[in-house]
Structure formats: structure tokens, C-alpha cells
Amino acid sequence: MSDLLHRTGERRVEELSAPVDWGVELSRLVPNQPLLVEVSLEGASGGVYASGKAVAVAEHACHRCNATWQETIEVPLGEMIESSRDADYPLDGEVADLENPVRDAVVLALPLLPTCRPDCLGLCGRCGADLNTGACPGHDEDSSSPFAGLRELLEP
Ligand SMILES: [Zn+2]
Ligand SMILES: [Zn+2]
Known part of the structure; x- marks a missing residue:
């Protein structure tokens, strides 16, 4: 990983499998489906810029009728992992921990009030x-x- 601090354009595919508390009630990620993270890490001034996408299968429950359905969601990623300790996503030494920025991006992409169809x-x-x-x-x-x-x- 330390190489990435000095090199640009390296692309790697990470698969996050750690259990994550998504903190969302009506939509959740389907547990037996992997959350795939394809991310390009580029050294930048002050840290590492992580860009790419996360792909996950979410299960929604309609907030009106409780019908459930699954949907593959693709979330664009673009976050700085910064060397400053006060940053939202600080570098851990020379390791860019992607779990928090990926979790935040995916949770933001989930609908707060999923609706099975507009006229439900x-x-x-x-x-x-x-x-x-x-x-x-x-x-x-x-x-x-x-x-x-x-x-x-x-x-x-
Ligand atoms: Zn009735
Ligand atoms: Zn519905």
C-alpha cells in the first residue's frame, strides 16, 4: 500500500467482506451477496484519492405496502483519504482504509423511504x-x- 502514496493510476479491485452496520431500516444489503469495490488509488498532495465504484445488492421494503424487492445498486466513489488525523477519512499510517468512505457512500445511495412503485x-x-x-x-x-x-x- 505504501507504494500507492508515490504512484498514480494504479487500479485494484477490493472486495469488502467485513460485517458493516449500515444503520438503515427499510433498505439493507443482502448478506450473502458480496459488496464489490473497484477503486483506483492515486497519490495526491495530503493523502490518497480513492475513486471508482461500489456495487452491492440491496433489498428494499416498500414503506407503504411492505413489499420487498432486490436491486443491484452501483455507487460512484470519490473520496480523499487524508494524512491529517482530523480528516473525515484519515490515513491509518500508510494504509487507506476504505470501509468508512464506502459505507457512507452506499448508505447515502439507499433510499430513505423506498417505494415499490410511484403509485403504490x-x-x-x-x-x-x-x-x-x-x-x-x-x-x-x-x-x-x-x-x-x-x-x-x-x-x-
Ligand atoms: Zn380494508
Ligand atoms: Zn408498495
């Missing part, structure tokens, strides 16, 4: 049925649903 109708607030499938029978006030009698028992 979500779940019925009353019976929990997926409104996208028309599974909810609708709820008239004097419903003939078997739950109507139950509701009368529960309501004074």
Missing part, C-alpha cells in the same frame, strides 16, 4: 389488506364482514 396505494388502515391487489373488500359502516359483529362487541 399501500395497506388498508382498517384491515391491513394490500390495496394494490384489491384484496380489501371496502368497509361500509354496516358491513356484512364477519368482523362487524366483533367490532360491536369491542365498541361500547
